[in-house]
Amino acid sequence: MHIALLSRNRNLYSSRRLIEAAEARGHTVRVVDTLRCYMSIVSHDPSIHYRGEELEPFDSVIPRIGASVTFYGCAVLRQFEMIGTHVLNDSVSIARSRDKLRSLQLLSRKGLGLPITGFAHSPDDIPDLITMVRGAPLVIKLLEGTQGIGVVLAETNQAAESVIQAFMGMKANIMVQEYIKEAKGADIRCLVIGDKVVAAMKRQAADGEFRSNLHRGGSASIIRITPEERSTAIRAAKAMGLRVAGVDLLRSNHGPVIMEVNSSPGLRGIEAATGKDIAGLIIEHLEKNSMPRHRVPPKPKG
Ligand code: ADP
Numbered sequence: 204m205h206i207a208l209l210s211r212n213r214n215l216y217s218s219r220r221l222i223e224a225a226e227a228r229g230h231t232v233r234v235v236d237t238l239r240c241y242m243s244i245v246s247h248d249p250s251i252h253y254r255g256e257e258l259e260p261f262d263s264v265i266p267r268i269g270a271s272v273t274f275y276g277c278a279v280l281r282q283f284e285m286i287g288t289h290v291l292n293d294s295v296s297i298a299r300s301r302d303k304l305r306s307l308q309l310l311s312r313k314g315l316g317l318p319i320t321g322f323a324h325s326p327d328d329i330p331d332l333i334t335m336v337r338g339a340p341l342v343i344k345l346l347e348g349t350q351g352i353g354v355v356l357a358e359t360n361q362a363a364e365s366v367i368q369a370f371m372g373m374k375a376n377i378m379v380q381e382y383i384k385e386a387k388g389a390d391i392r393c394l395v396i397g398d399k400v401v402a403a404m405k406r407q408a409a410d411g412e413f414r415s416n417l418h419r420g421g422s423a424s425i426i427r428i429t430p431e432e433r434s435t436a437i438r439a440a441k442a443m444g445l446r447v448a449g450v451d452l453l454r455s456n457h458g459p460v461i462m463e464v465n466s467s468p469g470l471r472g473i474e475a476a477t478g479k480d481i482a483g484l485i486i487e488h489l490e491k492n493s494m495p496r497h498r499v500p501p502k503p504k505g
Contacts, residue, residue, distance in 0.1 A: 204230045204262035204491060207288075208281065209237050211269060216471040217482075221265060224482035228490070233261075237272055240279045241331045249285045263289045263493035265485070266297065267467050273301045287474055289493040290464050291485070296444035300466040303346050303378060306443065307461075313442045316435060316452070319381040322346075329364050336379050339363050342413075346376035351416035356382060382413075383460060386453040390415045390462060391426060392438035393450045394473050394481060396488050400436050403428045404476040423476040432459045439464050446492070447485055448474075 204224035206225055210218045225232045251258045264283045268276030299305055303323050308503050311317055322338045323503040333341065339360045345353030346347060357363035363379070370377045388408030393400045409420035417423060428436075429504040432452055439461050449468025452459045469483050 204489065205259070206230055206232045207258070207261040207264045207283070207490070208232050208234045208267065209233055210266055211272065213235055215267075216297065217469055218267060218382060219466075220470050220474070220482035221267075221485065226487045227393050227450075227483070227497040228486055230486065232469075232470070233259075237268060237276045237279050240282075242279070242282045244282075250283055251279070251282050261288050263291065263489050267290045267295060267491070268295075269467070270301060273298065277410065285468075289487060289489075292445050294388070295464040299395055300443050300445060300448070300464050302346070304376070304493065306371065306464055309442050310439055310464075311460055313438060315439055315442065316455070316458050318383055318455070318460045318462075319341075321379040322376070323367070324374075324376050326367070330360070330369050332367070332379060333360055333363050337379055340384065342380045342382050343367060343370065343372065344380065345373075347372060349504070350412040350418040352470040354414055379505045383453045383455045385456050388413050388415055389454070391428060391432065391452045391454070391459075392423075392468070393432065394468060394475060395436055395440040395445070395448045395450055395483050397446060398437055398441070400428065400433050402473050402477040402479045402483050403432075403436075403479060404473050406472075417472050417491040423472050425477050429459075433455065435461065 208218060208221055222232045239253060241252050261443060268281050277294040277298050279292060283290055284293060307317060307320055319336050321332050323332055326332045340358050341363045343355045343357055355366050357366050388435045390406050392404050392406060394402040403426055404423045405426040406415040406421045406423050408415040414420060415421040423426045435452060436450040443464050447467050449465035451462040453462055475482050
């Protein structure tokens with residue numbers, strides 16, 4: 204196969220591993236910097252240009268689109284889809300997963316386990332919003348946050364009200380969520396490929412911290428997940444339409460609850476914690492699922 208890796212940086216661990224795994228299996232990879240693509244959207248003949256030339260045909264595209272370039276990245280990926288190129292995760296699924304509100308709404312429609320969650324922008328009755336999610340302790344989140352930034356634990360209703368007021372002053376979209384205390388600062392990252400969880404790790408928050416993000420000092424270790432957690436992760440990826448996803452779960456008293464479904468899961472933490480060749484499994488998945496490159500049939504003679 205000839206694969207395009209849509210990535211801003213070929214030196215990131217995940218990019219390097221995917222290139223390595225593809226080449227080890229006899230494939231060729233071209234790293235295409237998402238933001239440098241430019242496109243023509245003509246009827247019947249959409250194309251993508253890069254460094255002054257039209258991009259060659261690819262058998263498959265692996266999108267690694269950072270949160271900060273979601274809008275343009277999804278437009279580039281959509282263009283590949285219009286040309287008829289197979290993509291690992293499609294643009295609609297990635298756009299869905301980047302919108303926390305949209306994701307939770309889709310997951311709740313499928314009846315999947317979620318923390319009790321409220322959304323608001325400018326609530327005129329904050330105490331009612333707090334009561335709606337059953338009162339403190341509460342987690343309040345900025346919708347646009349990543350890597351645990353903008354996630355605050357409010358221990359009392361009064362603290363929750365002040366934080367909500369502060370966020371409201373920023374004119375931000377906010378999420379108010381039941382605090383899953385029994386998770387004890389740990390979450391579970393399930394790596395889903397196709398219809399399987401191929402690896403799972405537990406991330407434990409640093410002492411005195413409830414956010415388990417590795418960027419916030421959390422530590423990762425391998426974990427055995429329950430059949431219910433496994434099926435929740437698979438159904439969550441499917442509800443989003445993602446073929447490769449990192450599904451984050453918390454262990455709550457009412458079963459596994461989904462925190463987030465990530466469409467470009469990082470490979471470093473999970474490969475290190477589990478010792479598994481996740482990049483290799485992603486390429487294997489492509490081998491089984493990408494279609495042979497579209498070829499123009501020869502013109503009939505005469
Ligand atoms: P981000 O997308 O910025 O990483 P998350 O919503 O995933 O934000 O929250 C970051 C971390 O904070 C989670 O991985 C989890 O450890 C912790 N956390 C978030 N929400 C809750 C909650 N409702 N109850 C308990 N812990 C939570």
